[in-house]
Each structure stands twice: as C-alpha cells, then as structure tokens.
Amino acid sequence: MAANFWTSSHYKQLMDQEEVDVVQSLDKDRGITLEDFKLIKMHMANYILKLAQHVKVRQRVIATAITYMRRVYTRKSMTEYDPRLVTPACLHLASKAEESTVQARLLVFYLKKIQSDDKHKYEIKHILEMEMKILEALDYYLVVFHPYRALSQLLPDAGLNDISMTQLTWGLVNDTYKMDLILVHPPYLIALACIYIASVLREKDTTAWFEELHVDMNVVKNISIEILDFYENHRMITEERILSALNKLSMKP
C-alpha cells in the first residue's frame, strides 16, 4: 500500500546489512573491495545532492534518488551500471516519482557544469536509457518512505521542536543517506536514532520519552552507533581514496 509503511513494498524489501554489503562479482574482478563499494556509493550520494542543489529539488526527491541508487547496486554491478550515469538517471526518475519532474536536459546541463573531466560526457539520451534500466533494476517498486516525516512528528511529541534541535536532527537524517541505513531499517527508527544522538549531543534528557515509545531501544542505539561510527570514519576519507576506488572501475580486469 502506498501510505502504510508496514504493508508497503519498501518494508517488504528491507534487507540485512550482510545482503547489502555484497560486492557484485564483476566489480570484484576489477578489484573493488567492500570499502571501495561503500565509498563510491557515498560519493554518488554526495554527487546526487550536488546536482540536486543546482536543479533545486526538495530533500525528499534527493533522498528517494539516493535510495534508488543504493537499491540498484544491491542487484547490479557498477561495471555495468556506471555510477556517473546512474546518478543523474536516479535523480531524474525520483523527480518524476515525487511529482517534481526535472527535465533530463537540465540535468545534463548541470552535469557538464559540475564535471571537471571530459572522459564521461553523457547526453540526454544516455540518461533516458539508464532511467529505464533503473526502473527495471528496481523491479518497478518506486514508493520510498523517509525518516523526515516521522522526524517532524516525533520532535514536537518529544518537546524538542526548537530550531536548533530541528536543524541538528534534520542534518543528521540527511547524513544517514551517506550510508545504507535506508535499505536496512524502517525510516521511523532512523529518525529515532537521529533524535537520540541529537539529544545526547545537546544534553537533553529524553529517557522517559523514549521509554514511553515502546520501541526496541537496542535497535535505536545500534543505529545510532552506526551513524557515530560513520562520522568517526568519515574524517579519514580523502579525495584520493575515493578517486582510487573510482579508477578501479575504469580499469579493465
């Protein structure tokens, strides 16, 4: 169903982390490690964000595009589905699914503006072809739920809807798309983890509130730890590290 998460295709498609962390064999042949795989997906998520800022779409469109991209790579290799093309194509498809269509020609215009190298000049036609391949790879499941809606409901409920907490948690949720959390956990749990982290950071006592929620706090805390670990590791990621991962893709095996 389109409105109830528990009966949605999104819920049914949630995966275990181990399933998400599978590098396709074609990519393995090119020397892509699990770490490379995660880095490239993070780089692509950032790229989608960058492109989206140029064409001015809402955060939900960006989040849906990133989710599509992450889902595609649980089934398809980066060797066959070039990240540089999958990025704009996912944004194009997501913009249609979220009723905020961004024309492919506009995406191409900004792609050319952003891209520094001349190696991968993609045209409108390529984006449209890839859009169809993505539609197929997604098995035509397009409805995606995000933590934002839960967040905007939970914050006032917890009495934390001041501007500072709203901005902090919203930013945390945005950053969760640099990880695969959206493929693994129900969005409201991701929202709760972000509230948990924010309340610890800002020294707000939310213990009683969380207790009343009757959610499995172990899951919430585990997601929070994953997010904090990501921030910790993120500091070590260099541009060179990402480039070397991307370069492996263009090498012949």
Next chain:
Amino acid sequence: MGDNNNTNRGLVSANAAANSNRNNNGSHHKKPEWLQQYDLIGKIGEGTYGLVFLAKIKPPSPSRGKSIAIKKFKQSKDGDGVSPTAIREIMLLREITHENVVKLVNVHINHTDMSLYLAFDYAEHDLYEIIRHHRDKANHPLNQYTVKSLLWQLLNGLNYLHSNWIIHRDLKPSNILVMGEGEEQGLVKIADFGLARIYQAPLKPLSENGVVVTIWYRAPELLLGAKHYTSAVDMWAVGCIFAELLTLKPLFQGQEVKGNPNPFQLDQLDKIFKVLGHPTVEKWPTLANLPHWQQDLQHIQGHKYDTAGLFNVVHLSPKSPAYDLLSKMLEYDPRKRITAAQALEHEYFRLEPLPGYNALVPIQPGEKVINYPTRPVDTTTDFEGTTSLQPPQTASGNAVNMQGAHAVAGRSVPRPMIGVGMPRMPPQGMGPYNLASQAGMGMNPGGIPMQRGVSAQAHQQQQLRRKDPGMGMPGYPPQQKQQRRY
C-alpha cells in the same frame, strides 16, 4: 516481474530484427523475448499515452490461454523519457492489491524504442459498454441487483484507495471494468491510475498536475478552481456514475471548452445547477473562496435556475434509500459529501436485493442473465502500433461512441478509451522548480507506527471518516492541524 534476466543486448537485436521485418507483411516472428510469452490478438483501445492490446498467455505458462490487456506507453513527446503518467500508474499499482482494483501482472520494457508495456488481467466489460448495451440494444434498464452490486464494489475498491491516501481523479464509466466469464465473473475492477495521486504528503498542490477528471464526472469544486481538492472528487464521480447506471444517460452532459487551461467550464456547471439548483454559501461555506466563483459572478450567480429536481431526473422517489444515497454523493460541499466508507454502510446496501460478488448474474431465479457483447478487437494493428487497414478514427468528446459509423466490413473499431482505460487529459507540464512548496513537509502519520497517542485503530477510523468540517480538508484526521497547509 520484468525481464531482469534478459540482457539489454538480447532485446535490442531481437527488436531490430522485428523492425526490419515489419514492412514485410507485419511479421511477428522476431519479437523481444518477453513478447514471445504472449499471443497478440489485437488492439482494444487507444489514448493520449499509447495503445492497449489484447493478448493471451502462451503455453508452457501455467496460466496459458489467460487473457491479458497490455497497455503500451509511447515515449513521451517532450523527449523526457518515461512519461510521468506511466511512472504514477506503475508506482501506485505496484503497491496496492484489492479485488476491486485492476491487477498489474507484469511490466516490460523495450529498450530499443524506449517503450514501456504494462500487462493487466483482462476485463471483458466496462460500465461504458454495459450502459450502452442497455440503452441502445437491450432497451431496458439494468436490473436493481446489478446496479447495486456494481456500485457497492466500486465503492469498496474506492474505499480501499482512499484509506491508502490515493485519489483516482479520473473515474468514469469506461474506467470501471467488469470481469467477463471465468472465476472472477461480474467483479468490478477500477482501472486507469494514470492520474491517480498519493495525497498523503504531496510536494505540490494537487491542482498543479493540471485539470483532471473527464468533464461530465468532474466535481463542482474542481470546475470552480479549487486548489486543494480531496478524495471527495471521486465520490462526486461515483454519484454521476450511479445516476447513469439508473437512467442509462450521463447525468450532466456539459459541452467542454477545449484548449482552455482554465478549469472553469461554464456549460458543465450550468448542467449541474439545472438539476441540483444553485449552490449557496450557506450550504457550502468555502464556496466563497473558490476562484471562479468570485471571478464569474455575473454568469454563475446571476442566472436563476428552476431546479428540475434530481429525483425527477433519475426517476427515484425522494424517499427511497437509493435517492438518499445518490443525493449524498452529489452534495455540493466536498466536506459534507458522503465518503466511500460511509456509503458502504448506507441503508441502500442493506435492503433487498443485497449486493453480490458477481454483479452480472443475479441470484434470484427467473431473472434473465444478459449476455453483454465482448469487447471489439482491432486485429489489424501490431504491437508496434502499425496498422495495415486502419479505418479513420475520431478521438474526441467524452466517451464518444465509436461503434457503427466507422466500422468497416464487419471489422469492429476500438473506442478511444476502453480496456485498461486511457485518460484523455494529460497532466500539464510540471516545472523543475518547486520553491513555492518548500515549506510544506508531510506530517501525516500514515506510515509511522506511533505506539502512543493515536492508536492504530483510531487512526484508521480517522482516515475513513470525515467529521471535521472546520478544516477545509475532508478526509484528514482532525487533530493534525499542521496539515492545513496542503
């Protein structure tokens, strides 16, 4: 679903061959792999977005012989890939399952010409054809059991959609399918979700999709330019369809002013007012806020109507439960209009004859079973849409009858809108920017399991009931004040 195991290359080469053979007597020997699981029978419909074909599943499939309607979407004309209409339809139908909603059984892509095919369970009949048969051939009305069963099932499907925050937006007789012979005989299937929308947390006002709903079934708030319309627009259409089932004539046959992006349709409003009388701000308080009500005072407010009386038009006693239900569906104020859930509970459905699963075969002994005609199939058109001997077609007007006049030598011609239904009015182009709606984030609780505060059950009821006339947003839970911004 899909053909994930088919490589792109395979499809390309198979199809290139098919293309090169096409001029050679329309050969169907070389087809994309997925197409080979079907036997194409012919074309059964045509619309703005493409064509609809009838096909049968070939052996060795366990469902061999089963009829399938295949809707082919052409690549969108604006050169922007898969049309938003197709995306909308796929995305909704992939999520929903209900016995009164058409079943999407497969999606196929032909990468060569970038066309998209949706395969549905085939329904032999639709309300447009059933009504036409009674009016033009049988010369007698539908029996009460059939009317009630069709209406109940239509409401049952609609209640499911509305409780999942989906507005259909294009209900009309040709989009209400009825299954022919087989296990599901006489079962209603709501079809054509090309204009349907999830309205739970739209990123833009729904009206930005352009004007929707075929004019005859269009709710007065849409005709008057409402920006934030609701699931009540579907209930108005159901009321019009109910009346049409009773009288065999469209209730409000207005003349559409074409090529007008403005939703204001004076003639349609005129037809409505002639039957239902003038709406008043007393009865419909938010009327005063509707753009065209304000802008067109001399036309619509100046005219005085001698109301014919709805009961006279539909030949029902004003005291009958059927009339009571109909008048509640045709309530001017969308906030007071009956909901699908409420309608299902109406007295009309608790009186004999009780509605049944098979709307076409009455349970009472001695009742005549009507053999409705099967859908006309144009066997001259292939999947590429290439027609060898296609008679001229006029695709105009609301559900214009295409029979007879254009039929050539015993070959029947498909109507423009049948089968899995083709919406006539494309949504208007949506710009890439949506700054105006940046502030409106979704805040509905639909997808979020809240274990305190609103219980799941209470929430369900809120979705189904409309009891907060003060919000201007029927269908929404009353206490969610933030939602006013939609």
